[in-house]
Amino acid sequence: xxxxxxxxxxxxxxxxxxxxxxxxxxxxxxxxxxxxxxxxxxxxxxxxxxxxxxxxxxxxxxxxxxxxxxxxxxxxxxxxxxxxxxxxxxxxxxxxxxxxxxxxxxxxxxxxxxxxxxxxxxxxxxxxxxxxxxxxxxxxxxxxxxxxxxxxxxxxxxxxxxxxxxxxxxxxxxxxxxxxxxxxxxxxxxxxxxxxxxxxxxxxxxxxxxxxxxxxxxxxxxxxxxxxxxxxxxxxxxxxxxxxxxxxxxxxxxxxxxxxxxxxxxxxxxxxxxxxxxxxxxxxxxxxxxxxxx
Amino acid sequence: xxxxxxxxxxxxxxxxxxxxxxxxxxxxxxxxxxxxxxxxxxxxxxxxxxxxxxxxxxxxxxxxxxxxxxxxxxxxxxxxxxxxxxxxxxxxxxxxxxxxxxxxxxxxxxxxxxxxxxxxxxxxxxxxxxxxxxxxxxxxxxxxxxxxxxxxxxxxxxxxxxxxxxxxxxxxxxxxxxxxxxxxxxxxxxxxxxxxxxxxxxxxxxxxxxxxxxxxxxxxxxxxxxxxxxxxxxxxxxxxxxxxxxxxxxxxxxxxxxxxxxxxxxxxxxxxxxxxxxxxxxxxxxxxxxxxxxxxx
Numbered sequence: 001x002x003x004x005x006x007x008x009x010x011x012x013x014x015x016x017x018x019x020x021x022x023x024x025x026x027x028x029x030x031x032x033x034x035x036x037x038x039x040x041x042x043x044x045x046x047x048x049x050x051x052x053x054x055x056x057x058x059x060x061x062x063x064x065x066x067x068x069x070x071x072x073x074x075x076x077x078x079x080x081x082x083x084x085x086x087x088x089x090x091x092x093x094x095x096x097x098x099x100x101x102x103x104x105x106x107x108x109x110x111x112x113x114x115x116x117x118x119x120x121x122x123x124x125x126x127x128x129x130x131x132x133x134x135x136x137x138x139x140x141x142x143x144x145x146x147x148x149x150x151x152x153x154x155x156x157x158x159x160x161x162x163x164x165x166x167x168x169x170x171x172x173x174x175x176x177x178x179x180x181x182x183x184x185x186x187x188x189x190x191x192x193x194x195x196x197x198x199x200x201x202x203x204x205x206x207x208x209x210x211x212x213x214x215x216x217x218x219x220x221x222x223x224x225x226x227x228x229x230x231x232x233x234x235x236x237x238x239x240x241x242x243x244x245x246x247x248x249x250x251x252x253x254x255x256x257x258x259x260x261x262x263x264x265x266x267x268x269x270x271x272x273x274x275x276x277x278x279x280x281x282x283x284x285x286x287x288x289x290x291x292x293x294x
Numbered sequence: 295x296x297x298x299x300x301x302x303x304x305x306x307x308x309x310x311x312x313x314x315x316x317x318x319x320x321x322x323x324x325x326x327x328x329x330x331x332x333x334x335x336x337x338x339x340x341x342x343x344x345x346x347x348x349x350x351x352x353x354x355x356x357x358x359x360x361x362x363x364x365x366x367x368x369x370x371x372x373x374x375x376x377x378x379x380x381x382x383x384x385x386x387x388x389x390x391x392x393x394x395x396x397x398x399x400x401x402x403x404x405x406x407x408x409x410x411x412x413x414x415x416x417x418x419x420x421x422x423x424x425x426x427x428x429x430x431x432x433x434x435x436x437x438x439x440x441x442x443x444x445x446x447x448x449x450x451x452x453x454x455x456x457x458x459x460x461x462x463x464x465x466x467x468x469x470x471x472x473x474x475x476x477x478x479x480x481x482x483x484x485x486x487x488x489x490x491x492x493x494x495x496x497x498x499x500x501x502x503x504x505x506x507x508x509x510x511x512x513x514x515x516x517x518x519x520x521x522x523x524x525x526x527x528x529x530x531x532x533x534x535x536x537x538x539x540x541x542x543x544x545x546x547x548x549x550x551x552x553x554x555x556x557x558x559x560x561x562x563x564x565x566x567x568x569x570x571x572x573x574x575x576x577x578x579x580x581x582x583x584x585x586x587x588x589x590x591x
Contacts, residue, residue: 006392006482007492013393017401020386020467027462028408030430031419038419092313095306106310108579110317115575117521119543120568124320126547127327127557134557135323137338169317174583198302227414231523235544249414256418257528265418272415280410 035273038266057267066243067251067268074226074248077161082221085165085172086214092169093176094202107177114170118231125163126236149237153244156237160245163232164225172217179213180206219283223276248272324568327561328352335558351562359542359563360534368520368539369570371456375519376512378457383466383511384504388496390467391474392482402471408464414524420459421528424449451532460519466511472588473507474500510585513578517571539567 007013039057041050061067092110096103113121129136131148139147149155183206191201207214230249233239239246239254246254252272256265327335329348334341356362390402413420423429427447449455477500485495501508523540530536546560575582 006394006479006486007495008394009492010393010395012492013389013395013398016385016389016393020382020405021401023382023458023462024405024408024464026423026427026430027420027459028411028416029404031416031423032411034419034422035416088313092310095310098303098306100303100306100310102307102310106314109314111579111583112321112572112575113317114582115517115572116320116568117523117540117571119523119540120521120564121320123543123547123560123564124324127561128320128323130555130557133336133338133340133555134327135339141338166317166320171586174586178583178587192297198297198299223412227412230414231540234523234527235547249417252415253417253524257421262418262422269415269418273411276412276415277410 032273035266035269038263039270042263053263057263058271060264061267061271066246069243070246070248070251073157073244073246077157077164077229077245077247078222078225080161081164081168081225082218084161085168085221086217088165089169089172090176090207090210090214093173093180094206096177097180097206098198107173110173111170113167116167118167118228119235121163121167122160122232122235125159125166125232129159129162151241153241156241156245160229160232160236163236164229167232168221168224172221175213175217176210179210183209216283219279223279226272226276321568321572324561324564327557328559328565330558332556332558335561347558348562351558352566355546355559355563356566358559359545360537361539361542361563361566363535364537364539364542365566367453367456367536371453371526371538372516372519372570374453374457375460376515378461379466379515380508380511382461383470384501384508385496387467387470387474388492388500391471392492392495405464405467408462409468413459413463417524417528424455424459424529450529451536453536455529456526456536456538457519459525460522466515469507469511469585469588470504473504477503506581507585509578510581510588513574513582514585516574517582520571543567 038050040052040054042053042056089110092106096107096110116124127134129147129149131137131140131145131150136147147155149159187209188201188205191205196204226247227249229247230253233245233247233250237245239250248268249272252265252268255261255268323340325348326342326344327340328351329344329346330340331345331347334345386405390398390405425448426432427449428445449458481499482495485499490498521540522538526538526541527544530538530541533541543560543563546563547555
């Protein structure tokens with residue numbers, strides 16, 4: 001950090017940094033602090049300032065079985081999408097890295113899902129997997145009501161898991177491919193000389209060497225599934241049927257803006273914030289230090 | 295490397311081809327469904343060859359969902375986020391890296407921490423701030439015992455409301471900082487010796503050097519802000535004038551079971567919405583990928 005610092009005009013430095021600091025203060029620090037304030041207070045029914053209630057909002061949240069349902073659904077969703085998307089994109093990156101004919105076309109195409117907005121992807125998947133039109137409906141023609149995400153909770157959850165996994169393949173794939181390409185060719189060549197087959201080299205040389213990227217992506221994908229899933233849920237299932245896809249971020253939106261209960265939504269936000277902070281912290285402290293093979 | 299693995303190569307190619315089809319099929323199905331009429335699109339399974347009603351569906355939904363205005367709003371706010379982000383990120387990274395002042399580490403961390411909490415998790419209070427931007431100032435003044443009546447400054451249903459909260463994060467600043475750190479010290483010193491002040495150094499040396507960085511950040515920010523959904527949904531209540539393109543999707547599928555969804559026009563709308571970011575990421579893929587990967591380090 002101290003390498004640079006060539007200029008010493010403090011006024012200019014301040015003027016350059018002020019706009020960003022101002023924005024960050026108004027739209028980041030203030031709202032975050034306000035969320036904390038709301039989480040510990042209750043709005044008075046007849047106006048006036050909020051009343052301090054301590055942990056009461058959190059107690060309400062934690063005593064609510066609907067909230068625990070939402071936590072469990074979110075965790076299943078996070079683990080399933082992360083596992084599915086990472087396994088598929090690591091596998092594809094390993095194969096593309098073999099540089100067989102056409103690998104450039106493949107690596108170009110696999111990135112494209114990155115471009116689709118969550119609600120757009122949700123709408124496309126809702127059509128493809130609709131019970132009475134599209135493609136999955138063929139199953140229902142063969143055996144009525146075998147597949148129906150509109151009434152069956154686990155089908156709906158599966159639908160949003162598939163959608164989110166598909167959407168994050170593009171991002172994960174480019175990270176894996178970049179990590180694989182940065183492995184020195186001499187290493188895999190030495191493995192080949194020693195008689196290791198292609199698959200053996202993947203398992204014993206390439207995958208261990210991309211472990212830092214893998215762990216980085218695990219954290220990013222978990223965080224992303226907690227925060228970026230709103231668009232998919234809102235377009236495909238609206239949290240239903242019977243709260244089977246009521247992810248935490250969707251519940252916050254619902255409690256805060258539909259039910260107008262800011263204190264409850266704030267307490268839920270704080271829990272989600274802590275979860276996301278814990279994941280980020282874990283990434284910095286643990287993953288960055290421990291998983292380092294080169 | 296000379297190695298003969300014909301069977302493995304065949305299997306690899308087969309998997310890659312299947313994945314190619316599976317990954318691109320949602321795009322193709324959206325396109326194909328958008329080109330059928332109402333009866334054909336509801337056949338099970340839907341015919342995969344495109345029909346002849348694409349233009350008809352597109353123009354119908356363009357009018358029905360008010361896409362003329364919505365696409366303009368999306369374009370305006372995406373361009374504003376992109377330009378705003380690049381300008382803010384570059385000058386604040388310049389200040390942090392090239393100037394010597396005591397608080398710069400603190401400032402760096404203040405900005406860097408914003409990477410931790412995305413907009414979605416602090417959505418409720420951010421909305422409250424957008425409804426009255428001067429409320430932080432007001433509360434601080436009243437805390438200091440001053441009661442000055444400030445006007446209400448409301449960002450709901452405005453372009454700044456759609457744009458500013460998306461700019462208030464550290465992604466771009468971080469990218470620029472990483473890039474500025476790689477610039478050799480000698481370059482800045484040489485410029486200084488030749489009589490260039492900080493502003494001239496910034497404009498005539500740093501900016502031309504960071505062109506590919508700028509392209510990466512621009513493409514990433516454009517796709518990111520075009521694809522925003524939750525924030526516009528909250529900030530915009532005046533659907534007629536300020537709705538963005540992604541928001542319109544929600545109106546095309548009924549949430550209840552009462553009426554069957556009109557899939558062909560819904561998919562036509564989807565095609566309209568996904569086309570701009572898809573084009574950007576096809577044309578600028580090289581930059582986007584490089585930008586994404588360099589933010590990691």
